[in-house]
Amino acid sequence: MSDLADGPAETVEEVTGTGIPIRGNDIDTDQIIPARFMKVVTFDGLGEYAFFDQRFDDEDNEKDHPFNEDRYQSANVLVVNSNFGCGSSREHAPQALMRWGIDAIIGESFAEIFAGNCLALGIPTLTADHESINALQQWVDDHPDEDLHVDIVREVVEYDDTEMSANVDKAQHKALVEGVWDTTALMEANADATRDVAESLPYVESESLPRTETDD
Amino acid sequence: MSEGTLYDAVWDEHTVTTLPTGQTQLFVGLHLIHEVTSPQAFGMLQERDIDVAYPELTHATVDHIVPTGDRSRPFGNDAAERMMEELEDNVREAGIEFDDPTTGDQGIVHVIGPEQGITTPGKTIVCGDSHTATHGAFGAVAFGIGTSQIRDVLATQCIAMEKQKVRRIEVEGELGPGVEAKDVILEIIRRLGTDGGVGYVYEYGGEAIENLGMEGRMSICNMSIEGGARAGYVNPDETTYEWLAETDAYADDPEKFERHKEYWESIKTDDDAEYDDVVTIDGSELEPVVTWGTTPGQGIGITDPIPDPEEMESGDADVARRAQDHMRVEPGETMAGYEIDVAFLGSCTNARLPDLRAAARVVEGREVADDVRAFVVPGSQRVKAAAEEEGLDQIFTEAGFDWRDAGCSMCLGMNDDQLEGDEACASSSNRNFIGRQGSKDGRTVLMNPRMVAAAAVTGEVTDVRDLKEVNLA
Numbered sequence: 001m002s003d004l005a006d007g008p009a010e011t012v013e014e015v016t017g018t019g020i021p022i023r024g025n026d027i028d029t030d031q032i033i034p035a036r037f038m039k040v041v042t043f044d045g046l047g048e049y050a051f052f053d054q055r056f057d058d059e060d061n062e063k064d065h066p067f068n069e070d071r072y073q074s075a076n077v078l079v080v081n082s083n084f085g086c087g088s089s090r091e092h093a094p095q096a097l098m099r100w101g102i103d104a105i106i107g108e109s110f111a112e113i114f115a116g117n118c119l120a121l122g123i124p125t126l127t128a129d130h131e132s133i134n135a136l137q138q139w140v141d142d143h144p145d146e147d148l149h150v151d152i153v154r155e156v157v158e159y160d161d162t163e164m165s166a167n168v169d170k171a172q173h174k175a176l177v178e179g180v181w182d183t184t185a186l187m188e189a190n191a192d193a194t195r196d197v198a199e200s201l202p203y204v205e206s207e208s209l210p211r212t213e214t215d216d
Numbered sequence: 217m218s219e220g221t222l223y224d225a226v227w228d229e230h231t232v233t234t235l236p237t238g239q240t241q242l243f244v245g246l247h248l249i250h251e252v253t254s255p256q257a258f259g260m261l262q263e264r265d266i267d268v269a270y271p272e273l274t275h276a277t278v279d280h281i282v283p284t285g286d287r288s289r290p291f292g293n294d295a296a297e298r299m300m301e302e303l304e305d306n307v308r309e310a311g312i313e314f315d316d317p318t319t320g321d322q323g324i325v326h327v328i329g330p331e332q333g334i335t336t337p338g339k340t341i342v343c344g345d346s347h348t349a350t351h352g353a354f355g356a357v358a359f360g361i362g363t364s365q366i367r368d369v370l371a372t373q374c375i376a377m378e379k380q381k382v383r384r385i386e387v388e389g390e391l392g393p394g395v396e397a398k399d400v401i402l403e404i405i406r407r408l409g410t411d412g413g414v415g416y417v418y419e420y421g422g423e424a425i426e427n428l429g430m431e432g433r434m435s436i437c438n439m440s441i442e443g444g445a446r447a448g449y450v451n452p453d454e455t456t457y458e459w460l461a462e463t464d465a466y467a468d469d470p471e472k473f474e475r476h477k478e479y480w481e482s483i484k485t486d487d488d489a490e491y492d493d494v495v496t497i498d499g500s501e502l503e504p505v506v507t508w509g510t511t512p513g514q515g516i517g518i519t520d521p522i523p524d525p526e527e528m529e530s531g532d533a534d535v536a537r538r539a540q541d542h543m544r545v546e547p548g549e550t551m552a553g554y555e556i557d558v559a560f561l562g563s564c565t566n567a568r569l570p571d572l573r574a575a576a577r578v579v580e581g582r583e584v585a586d587d588v589r590a591f592v593v594p595g596s597q598r599v600k601a602a603a604e605e606e607g608l609d610q611i612f613t614e615a616g617f618d619w620r621d622a623g624c625s626m627c628l629g630m631n632d633d634q635l636e637g638d639e640a641c642a643s644s645s646n647r648n649f650i651g652r653q654g655s656k657d658g659r660t661v662l663m664n665p666r667m668v669a670a671a672a673v674t675g676e677v678t679d680v681r682d683l684k685e686v687n688l689a
Contacts, residue, residue, distance in 0.1 A: 025535050026511050030652050035628045035629060035630045039303045053651045055633055084410060086256070086411065087441075089345055090252075091364060111416065171237045184367055187232075188266075189370050190232055191372070193232050193233055206616050207272070208270060
């Protein structure tokens with residue numbers, strides 16, 4: 001587990017900050033980050049392209065979109081509806097949101113690959129029912145300067161006088177709360193067991209196996 | 217939970233251990249990479265000073281940004297050239313096999329794996345690409361991953377994930393003339409929803425699926441993710457084995473074929489397997505399906521009326537209203553007669569040889585309609601060569617189609633092949649999301665390859681079954 005110290009191994013037990021609502025079901029990753037901005041070899045600078053085509057017209061004039069509104073510029077908790085992040089597997093999508101300033105996302109439901117990508121970046125994706133999300137989006141709309149508190153440990157979102165229960169997937173909960181989300185380090189520690197599985201599979205040729213230390 | 221399915225068997229065979237997160241550490245039998253989602257993963261490895269653990273189990277190609285016209289180096293687009301160079305550097309340093317365009321083996325990642333025989337039953341296959349489920353057509357457990365997981369696979373040849381539920385989708389009966397695999401999967405997504413498959417792996421079976429060739433099965437598995445399912449598969453059978461026996465991997469090594477076949481047979485779903493859910497669809501009732509909206513779940517039969525948002529639940533109704541506004545269609549109309557500007561025959565869903573053959577039969581003796589840009593982008597260089605061997609390129613070019621080199625092309629508009637302004641496109645690809653084909657005002661209508669051909673020659677969405685003297689066999 002020697003690499004754990006280098007990786008993003010801190011825990012994510014809570015996120016506090018102001019909210020920003022993005023309404024609508026089936027918001028796909030092509031909307032979150034259009035493919036033409038992915039002609040890059042790093043994730044640096046993707047933040048400015050988040051929701052680009054929803055935010056700007058052909059002449060680069062700003063359109064109505066929460067990500068353009070002054071009142072939401074310091075927001076870090078995104079509140080969305082159902083099947084958010086569907087479509088492509090591009091990690092560029094949560095990277096763009098994170099680099100824009102998003103630290104947590106609460107929604108009715110998330111596409112699986114998107115939620116997995118968020119976890120890899122330490123961004124919790126909490127789910128709640130339609131009514132709760134609508135109420136939260138409305139409150140954020142009305143109170144753009146007020147903090148909400150996302151408690152991953154207790155699986156609740158606190159705002160105003162409301163305590164809204166929100167679900168955190170079991171593996172995500174454990175990973176974030178216990179700080180064990182550097183899966184590379186976790187799995188590297190099991191290299192011998194991995195090799196055993198590889199050797200047991202009839203389709204893995206022996207020359208494809210990594211050299212062991214005794215080979216070196 | 218499911219028991220006795222192919223998914224259960226493959227999961228067990230590849231389980232390394234249970235991680236402290238409660239997730240399973242799963243061994244990856246084949247890792248496919250391309251230029252868009254891998255460079256950052258290699259960067260992360262370099263930051264940590266970790267080598268690629270099993271380079272021979274990773275296979276690379278270039279597909280998303282590669283031009284389909286002039287492919288001389290350096291590429292005309294600087295960013296594309298930079299991505300290509302980055303991939304070339306990464307695979308050279310790691311010792312990963314790379315099918316670049318000079319090899320004649322380049323193509324869309326989900327086309328080249330199967331044609332080389334490295335996609336096989338009972339393998340776990342991952343790629344930083346959501347359409348990786350395509351490989352499930354061979355009875356592999358295949359799914360898309362993010363870039364941090366690509367880093368995991370490069371570093372450990374494993375991924376951390378939770379086991380999913382299994383839904384059997386039984387497609388009974390025979391498909392009618394002009395009805396293809398694409399129509400089956402569009403219908404499945406329409407019925408179960410774009411998020412109906414979240415948490416599930418789809419097992420496709422039944423008479424209509426068993427009667428399909430490997431290419432049709434690939435079209436179906438390919439679009440599993442459009443229904444929310446990260447993976448979808450078909451149990452291997454003689455059709456699968458006949459394909460594999462002719463591939464590079466097995467053609468000269470019958471002994472290896474027999475040895476591996478024992479394993480392939482061993483992981484098939486048991487007769488008394490238990491599923492978490494079963495859905496049955498009557499394939500004989502289907503007609504060609506086209507989309508009217510901006511998600512792949514917004515499809516209808518070509519003779520059916522576009523649905524009315526007023527009759528939907530509130531969330532769906534909002535999505536439908538926005539979609540109909542964008543597409544400029546009205547409830548009650550059919551999609552037949554919807555004018556198009558572009559016809560795109562390509563993508564990992566429908567750019568294999570039988571797709572091109574079927575479309576060519578429609579096009580033969582006809583001409584692309586005035587003011588329509590039509591082009592064919594074969595799924596791989598091998599598909600292209602095989603099509604040219606049969607003279608399909610002649611049929612397309614004589615009709616007025618452009619005949620291009622292999623790549624993802626206008627499926628997602630990362631190279632120069634893009635919609636302009638509010639052009640409408642009849643497309644054999646997999647996503648009709650707003651902006652997907654390169655223009656935020658562009659309008660995409662998804663359909664099967666024959667329907668794309670029919671739209672190209674008439675200039676509007678057309679029921680291919682109504683065209684005179686078309687061989688739909």
